[in-house]
Amino acid sequence: MLAQKYIDMLNKKSVIRELSEYAVARGREIGYENVFDYTLGNPSVPVPDSYNESIVRLTKEKSGMDLHGYSQSLGIREVRTAVAESLNRRFGMNYTTDHIFMTSGAAGAIAHAVRLVTVTGDEVITFAPFFPEYRPYVEHSGAVLKIVPPDTSSFQINFDAFESMINEKTMAVLINTPNNPSGIVYSTDTIKKLASILTDKSKEFGHIIYLISDEPYREIVFTGVDAPFVASFYDATITCYSFSKSLSVPGDRIGYVAINPACPDAKMMIVMCGQISRGIGHNCPSAIIQWAVSENLDITADISVYEKNMNILYDELVNLGFEVVKPGGTFYIFPKALEDDAVAFCSKGKEYDFIGVPADSFGCPGYFRLAYCIETEKVMRSLEALRKFVKEQY
């Protein structure tokens, strides 16, 4: 019989997707350039030329089976080495080849990380606001996702709530910094305090509580922002990375799991990832894509536009009286709506073709997310619509 759980999921429509589809449909009526579509977190800046050049050169230089053959089940060894070296160079770590497992993006990485450290019924804690896909990522592995309510004053961690929720069933804590949807980067103080609690609680409960650090926005950090490398503060850190945002290649499905060498059994955990793959049909990202990123590890697409867009929107939102914490990175900003019901607020915005996403599904009702990975020129034009919307409705 068909698995009912997936049929049930079909009925739960994604708010982000619905609004995105609305924006595209509206674009067909009035021209998409006139729809201020802030719904989707799709990178908007071009892929670096060197990345496409790598692909073209690889097809010419590598023989068929080197390029198109099975990669080893943990990823291509040279690629894993290059990833480790890049992390060490940039963050002062000491990863080796054997601490890196190549994955199909961060989604693939988290699918492995959760299965690595939980069994059915174990708990994973994350912090609101959070990426809604964390729910299927965690729950379909059999683990239970617990959500710590937000600290809306700063969107750092609400530690009091966290400490009251952590218990002997907690096997992992899942964080996302820089954060989707808040745009906030966890400070060094936040990470240190989190690490200290995890260390204490691991001792108290007699098992390691792992820190799964989901970092697809790691390279998108704005001027002067304190953006610590999470793993350097806690031994049992499983870093999940995606190149989707830094290189503007979300469709290429490439990322990795990096396990802190200081984590007990780190190398065995990487080998275990290869076993997990067998049960979920993962079997490595495309070999050609692995090779291509390995030649472009220390560069990014021209992500400066995101900071420019953020500043324009932030200033205008503040001017208009929105309560909003200034983002430290990503391409999201997360203001409080001008009425309690952010769904109603965003619905009114549609009348002005200003399309944001209410944050109920991010675990933070009353707020909305703007994904400003769009052209700066369009951000500028959107301000007039935003002003009119606020003036006429509030």
Add this chain to the structure above:
Amino acid sequence: MLAQKYIDMLNKKSVIRELSEYAVARGREIGYENVFDYTLGNPSVPVPDSYNESIVRLTKEKSGMDLHGYSQSLGIREVRTAVAESLNRRFGMNYTTDHIFMTSGAAGAIAHAVRLVTVTGDEVITFAPFFPEYRPYVEHSGAVLKIVPPDTSSFQINFDAFESMINEKTMAVLINTPNNPSGIVYSTDTIKKLASILTDKSKEFGHIIYLISDEPYREIVFTGVDAPFVASFYDATITCYSFSKSLSVPGDRIGYVAINPACPDAKMMIVMCGQISRGIGHNCPSAIIQWAVSENLDITADISVYEKNMNILYDELVNLGFEVVKPGGTFYIFPKALEDDAVAFCSKGKEYDFIGVPADSFGCPGYFRLAYCIETEKVMRSLEALRKFVKEQY
């Protein structure tokens, strides 16, 4: 805590991998050209030029986000359409875009297919000899894999044993034709009889028993062999395909699920696959690879070498007195060992640098698999070693 089930898997070494590693190590001693390494099912013929040309052209012609952006969660629509049309053209089917779901190879396809039609505790039946990865593919979804013993006279289906094992918990039957490891192609009679039993048993138990047809070797069929398109014989067929073997691109991780339009709820099942992806970190194969295969659907690499190699090996094996059923496709041949213990037999072969794989893990003790996806010249040279091995040991 670390998930014990994956630690336990680390201790179960793969016979194929061990022998393959032995062959490579031995190659370092005496030159790999002198090791007759028949262990691994890696395609040996070059990728078609047009495939690499597609990749190069795509990087030049498509703008960044068309090529590297997120593909829709079910796969790129144009690619799904092209796959459906190719299947219809070649097999007289009537698939539409909405019956195709793009996956990371056949492993990804089967991961979705099993989750689609089973819940924890349901049974999936497969037929020995079978691809050993079926065990993690099925069991890690929570379902139970049941193995029907082989019909060693033909390596078609042992229907008596099958009918005695099918019961009200059977939700799916998983077949692989052309077959790894036997090289046998199920005949039209076999598929018709299987379809007839599944139809009767579905009625008897009051639920559809799905047929999951794993077809990575579909294009590698030898002259004159009857190779029916499975889905055309049974409505509730979920076809799982990989381009790994036909285009020699196993490292590119690309395949699809195709659900027979005649299957009840076929289109909904495809949309359900998108939901399953969310829980296993799948999120589509690489977009650039989807585009590339869509331009190369009706061609294959030059797979004629496999038939040539098969004939050379088959004739020699018969001459030497092996009991062996002539393969109808794939790049495998599956003789009976010359003693009861195929592990001992293969171990003795190593002394002659003739490396085959004993079939215990394929559910068929006493037999061994030769993967002849190697150069014909090397197959020829291996015959002398095989003759010496047989003469001196038996």
